[in-house]
Each structure stands twice: as C-alpha cells, then as structure tokens.
Amino acid sequence: MVRNLSAITIIGLLFFQAVNAQQDDVSALMQRNACTGCHQPTVRTVGPSWQEVAERYRDGSKTAAQLGERIRKGGSGAWGAVPMPPQAQLSQADLENIAAWILANH
Ligand code: HEC
Incomplete structure (x- = not known):
C-alpha cells in the first residue's frame, strides 16, 4: 500500500512537471537560457x-524559422563584431517560439 501510494505520488509529480513545462512562456525560456543577460527589450546592451x-x-x-536558425547558430556580423554564442540546447519549437515572439513587437 505504501509502495503504491509513493508510485502514485511520483506519477503525479511527473505529470505536474510536464504540465508546468508546457506553460512556460517565452520570457521564462529566455531567462533560463541567459538571453536576457545580453538582450534587453528596448536598450542595446551586448546584443x-x-x-x-x-x-x-x-x-x-527574416521569418521566424530563419531567425530561429540564426539564434541556434549564433555568430556575428549582423549587428556588429561581438559574436553571439550558439544556442544549440534549444529545441526547434522553442527557437521558433522565441523568434516569433521577438518579431511580433518587442
Ligand atoms: C553572450 C551574449 C549573448 C547571449 C547569451 C545571447 N545573445 Fe543574442 N546576440 C548577441 C550578440 C552580440 C548579437 C549580435 C550578433 C551579430 O552582430 O550578428 C546577438 C544577436 C541576436 C539576434 C539577432 C540575430 C539577427 O540575425 O539579426 C537575436 C534574435 C538574438 N540574438 C536572440 C538571442 C536569444 C533568443 C538568446 C537566448 C537563447 C540570445 N540571443 C543569447 C549576444 C548574445
């Protein structure tokens, strides 16, 4: 019985985490991936x-797909000599969501 209960608790926690991950919005994604260390909404900093x-x-x-690809690869030359580090840890879906969010108005 105790064992069953803990299994249910673990499954419940996993489910909760999955739902939470889906609700992550783009700004949380950008904070977690340190984008905000080099990019601000309206002021030029490192990027x-x-x-x-x-x-x-x-x-x-540039479409969201193209900008997403650029974020993944990083590099320099579009804005200046300072290079942006590659962001290969991001999934295709996250890259495109971020790119679409940036293009939308920010
Ligand atoms: C260490 C600093 C740094 C980090 C971290 C960083 N960037 Fe950048 N980013 C830059 C720099 C510098 C440029 C300008 C590169 C250039 O001139 O081509 C840039 C350029 C960009 C551009 C414009 C690309 C283009 O083709 O015009 C986008 C969009 C962007 N970054 C998004 C992101 C996102 C999203 C993240 C996080 C996943 C991120 N950056 C993390 C420094 C950074």
Whole structure:
C-alpha cells in the first residue's frame, strides 16, 4: 500500500512537471537560457534590443524559422563584431517560439 501510494505520488509529480513545462512562456525560456543577460527589450546592451531586431525585420526579410536558425547558430556580423554564442540546447519549437515572439513587437 505504501509502495503504491509513493508510485502514485511520483506519477503525479511527473505529470505536474510536464504540465508546468508546457506553460512556460517565452520570457521564462529566455531567462533560463541567459538571453536576457545580453538582450534587453528596448536598450542595446551586448546584443541588439528585441525592439531593434523586430524593427529591422518588420518588412518580412527574416521569418521566424530563419531567425530561429540564426539564434541556434549564433555568430556575428549582423549587428556588429561581438559574436553571439550558439544556442544549440534549444529545441526547434522553442527557437521558433522565441523568434516569433521577438518579431511580433518587442
Ligand atoms: C553572450 C551574449 C549573448 C547571449 C547569451 C545571447 N545573445 Fe543574442 N546576440 C548577441 C550578440 C552580440 C548579437 C549580435 C550578433 C551579430 O552582430 O550578428 C546577438 C544577436 C541576436 C539576434 C539577432 C540575430 C539577427 O540575425 O539579426 C537575436 C534574435 C538574438 N540574438 C536572440 C538571442 C536569444 C533568443 C538568446 C537566448 C537563447 C540570445 N540571443 C543569447 C549576444 C548574445
């Protein structure tokens, strides 16, 4: 009985974590991946502000898929000489969600 109860508790916890992960919004993702250490909403710091990025690609010259790929690879030259480290730890879905969020208005 005790063993069954703990199994149920563990399954419950796993389920709770899965639901929690799905509810993670983009800003939490960006904090967890240290994007916010180099990027601010409206002020250029180490990297361009989200607002500058959105303004540059407002004409549709980069899609969310293209920008997501750029985030994954990192690199330099689009905004200056300082390189952005690659972000290979992010899933395709997370990359595109983040990119779409940036392009949307920030
Ligand atoms: C160590 C600092 C640093 C971190 C951490 C960092 N970036 Fe950057 N990011 C930069 C720099 C510097 C540039 C400008 C690169 C260039 O000039 O091409 C940049 C550029 C960008 C661009 C514009 C790319 C383009 O093609 O115009 C986006 C979007 C971006 N970063 C998103 C992110 C996201 C999302 C994360 C977190 C997953 C992140 N960055 C983490 C420094 C960083």
